Amino acid sequence: MLRISLQWIRDYYRDGTAIFFGLLFPIVLVAVLGNMLANYDNADNKIGTLRIGYYAEEGTQAAQAVEGFAGAMDKANGVKLTRAPSIESAKSTVDKNKSDAALLFKDDLGVTVYEGGNKTKNMAANMIAQGFAREGAAYLAAYSSAAREDPAKVAALEKKLAALPTARGGFTADKKHAGRSQTMIDFYAVTMIVMICFMGSGIGAVMGIYYYRKEGLIKRLALSPKRGSSIFIESVLGCIPGNLAQVAAVMIPATFILGARYAADAAGNILLLAFFVLLGTTVTALFMIIGIAVSLKINPYLPIMAVLWSMLFASGSFNKQFSIPGAAAYMPPNIANRAVFELTMFGNTGPLLTLMAVLAVILAVACAVGSRLLLRKK
Amino acid sequence: MEHYVTVEKLTKKYGDLVAVDNLSFTVDENEIFGFLGPNGAGKTTTLNVVSTLTDYDRGIVNIAGYDLAKDPAKIKALLGVVPQEIALYGMLTAAENVSLFASLYGLRGKGLKDAVTEALEFVGLEGERSKRSDKLSGGMRRRLNIACGIAHRPKLIIMDEPTVGVDARSREMILRSILTLRDGGATIIYTSHYMPEVQEIADRIAIIDKGRLAAIGTEEELLGYVTDRKSIRIGTGTGAAETGRTAAASVAKLAGVKAARYVEESGEICIDVGLELANVSPILKDLMEIGVTIRSFDEEAPNLETTFLALTGNALSVEGAEHPGVTGRGRGKKPAM
Numbered sequence: 001m002l003r004i005s006l007q008w009i010r011d012y013y014r015d016g017t018a019i020f021f022g023l024l025f026p027i028v029l030v031a032v033l034g035n036m037l038a039n040y041d042n043a044d045n046k047i048g049t050l051r052i053g054y055y056a057e058e059g060t061q062a063a064q065a066v067e068g069f070a071g072a073m074d075k076a077n078g079v080k081l082t083r084a085p086s087i088e089s090a091k092s093t094v095d096k097n098k099s100d101a102a103l104l105f106k107d108d109l110g111v112t113v114y115e116g117g118n119k120t121k122n123m124a125a126n127m128i129a130q131g132f133a134r135e136g137a138a139y140l141a142a143y144s145s146a147a148r149e150d151p152a153k154v155a156a157l158e159k160k161l162a163a164l165p166t167a168r169g170g171f172t173a174d175k176k177h178a179g180r181s182q183t184m185i186d187f188y189a190v191t192m193i194v195m196i197c198f199m200g201s202g203i204g205a206v207m208g209i210y211y212y213r214k215e216g217l218i219k220r221l222a223l224s225p226k227r228g229s230s231i232f233i234e235s236v237l238g239c240i241p242g243n244l245a246q247v248a249a250v251m252i253p254a255t256f257i258l259g260a261r262y263a264a265d266a267a268g269n270i271l272l273l274a275f276f277v278l279l280g281t282t283v284t285a286l287f288m289i290i291g292i293a294v295s296l297k298i299n300p301y302l303p304i305m306a307v308l309w310s311m312l313f314a315s316g317s318f319n320k321q322f323s324i325p326g327a328a329a330y331m332p333p334n335i336a337n338r339a340v341f342e343l344t345m346f347g348n349t350g351p352l353l354t355l356m357a358v359l360a361v362i363l364a365v366a367c368a369v370g371s372r373l374l375l376r377k378k
Numbered sequence: 379m380e381h382y383v384t385v386e387k388l389t390k391k392y393g394d395l396v397a398v399d400n401l402s403f404t405v406d407e408n409e410i411f412g413f414l415g416p417n418g419a420g421k422t423t424t425l426n427v428v429s430t431l432t433d434y435d436r437g438i439v440n441i442a443g444y445d446l447a448k449d450p451a452k453i454k455a456l457l458g459v460v461p462q463e464i465a466l467y468g469m470l471t472a473a474e475n476v477s478l479f480a481s482l483y484g485l486r487g488k489g490l491k492d493a494v495t496e497a498l499e500f501v502g503l504e505g506e507r508s509k510r511s512d513k514l515s516g517g518m519r520r521r522l523n524i525a526c527g528i529a530h531r532p533k534l535i536i537m538d539e540p541t542v543g544v545d546a547r548s549r550e551m552i553l554r555s556i557l558t559l560r561d562g563g564a565t566i567i568y569t570s571h572y573m574p575e576v577q578e579i580a581d582r583i584a585i586i587d588k589g590r591l592a593a594i595g596t597e598e599e600l601l602g603y604v605t606d607r608k609s610i611r612i613g614t615g616t617g618a619a620e621t622g623r624t625a626a627a628s629v630a631k632l633a634g635v636k637a638a639r640y641v642e643e644s645g646e647i648c649i650d651v652g653l654e655l656a657n658v659s660p661i662l663k664d665l666m667e668i669g670v671t672i673r674s675f676d677e678e679a680p681n682l683e684t685t686f687l688a689l690t691g692n693a694l695s696v697e698g699a700e701h702p703g704v705t706g707r708g709r710g711k712k713p714a715m
């Protein structure tokens with residue numbers, strides 16, 4: 001059992017060229033390319049520094065709450081909250097274009113936004129106000145509930161609130177999604193892995209089968225009583241450790257050196273790993289079919305590389321400025337990226353599980369087709 | 379008598395090209411069956427059909443009582459094929475290669491280990507078992523190729539040009555191992571472009587040409603096919619091959635000459651003449667006029683090569699192929715029954 005798988009594994013790990021091109025080269029290439037293209041990575045809407053003047057009446061609960069809130073915002077990049085002596089004064093700075101919006105923090109922890117002339121900055125100011133209001137509402141709800149049930153809990157709640165961090169450290173600009181911290185590396189590493197699933201697994205599968213055919217090894221396997229489906233499926237299975245190594249080569253350094261966290265919890269990360277392995281395996285099976293179907297007179301390396309790079313560019317994997325609007329959303333790498341981000345950013349497993357089910361079906365069909373093609377008689 | 383392999387009226391077409399045309403032959407159990415034919419004669423197609431790799435259009439192929447059309451899996455289990463191309467996993471060691479291919483036939487555990495050791499010893503590679511196959515010499519790789527095809531102890535072994543491109547020592551070892559396999563009970567179908575090799579080991583020989591059977595029988599029986607000619611072998615000086623070829627072409631036009639060819643490897647001009655030709659002076663005169671230096675002159679009785687040429691109109695040897703000297707003609711043949 002699985003002797004053919006074992007052969008694929010041995011062949012992969014003993015071949016320095018395969019290790020370089022399958023494992024190291026994509027990482028180096030993607031890292032270099034990522035850096036090169038970083039300059040082209042423009043936001044959809046430029047906000048720049050958001051200057052906000054605010055006022056909260058001295059001695060009120062709102063003034064106390066807003067102090068901590070403003071302190072935290074000051075430490076974040078791109079937002080400058082300046083206390084004004086009165087709301088009128090804050091509004092006049094907006095009129096004079098010295099600030100982008102003015103906020104009035106009320107004692108009931110409500111917020112009034114006085115917008116300026118920039119629509120995008122107005123949206124940002126409103127989001128800040130909503131964030132404060134939501135936190136305040138949650139705080140009040142918890143506080144009043146605790147006070148009703150057990151006054152002793154109020155002290156504990158206040159202690160917990162005091163211990164809340166006012167700012168988070170991070171690799172670059174930290175973002176808070178679905179209640180957890182993420183860094184840009186989470187996004188970049190995920191995209192890299194999806195790319196490697198296509199590049200490394202695809203090229204490895206095509207070239208592996210192509211050379212085995214060229215050297216008469218597939219013919220030799222076909223001479224044995226082993227069924228075509230066994231040979232094909234064992235070949236696909238034999239590529240899984242290589243695919244896993246490719247994923248690990250990105251995920252492990254990204255996690256332990258650059259602080260990537262991916263999904264919110266271990267279960268999410270296991271699901272993510274399972275998805276990447278399934279994606280790599282499906283790509284392997286599909287590209288093995290290409291390796292079986294292609295004429296032995298044509299070395300498929302360059303054409304396949306060209307197709308893969310074009311697909312990855314068109315799907316916006318390297319940079320969204322290079323993608324083909326409209327078509328990008330239908331490209332396999334783009335679909336995979338979106339499903340992964342649904343999990344890592346929003347904790348939503350639905351799209352990923354759906355995609356995994358689709359991949360499982362594609363894999364089964366690919367195995368059936370590949371088995372038939374592999375031992376087809378002339 | 380039940381034959382081990384029976385091929386009846388086998389026909390295989392590729393589009394309009396008839397690769398094998400109504401071909402029939404039998405192979406008896408425990409014999410070495412030589413399969414001869416020029417390039418494109420249909421040898422490989424026939425062997426591919428017998429070894430279950432290629433479909434056929436018409437005919438019956440029966441091996442060990444199994445019909446190929448109905449029981450290909452049972453036939454596969456009996457077969458060991460040594461392909462012409464060296465098909466080995468370069469990154470695997472010699473032992474790992476043999477082990478992988480033998481395991482495909484259901485061998486496991488100790489049985490598999492013993493089979494691997496036995497096969498490597500058989501081809502003289504036991505000392506190289508841990509060496510990666512891509513680090514072995516050409517001759518060793520060729521021998522390992524054989525070990526991979528026979529490790530599972532098949533009943534029927536098909537060998538397609540197993541000595542192409544090997545040195546004299548490896549070739550000698552390969553031929554000896556084929557005889558040992560036969561003596562051990564295997565039935566062997568053997569193809570080669572090199573006539574003396576087939577003469578040396580084959581118990582019976584089939585000559586096919588243009589997909590059809592031209593002749594079949596023992597060496598003696600085949601020689602009986604040609605009764606109208608004899609061979610003259612003229613050793614020439616070391617001149618340009620072009621001169622030799624020109625001379626052969628010129629001689630071929632002379633009266634009484636049936637065929638002439640220049641053998642570059644030996645620098646000889648081989649001429650088939652009719653038995654009625656008593657005076658060879660015109661041939662020698664023609665050669666000298668062209669400028670050929672004559673070093674030796676031998677007259678031979680018809681041999682298998684002459685027979686082959688007479689039957690197919692083509693020389694068998696491949697130009698440029700490496701075929702070191704053959705020793706002990708006919709040493710391995712089973713005594714005629």
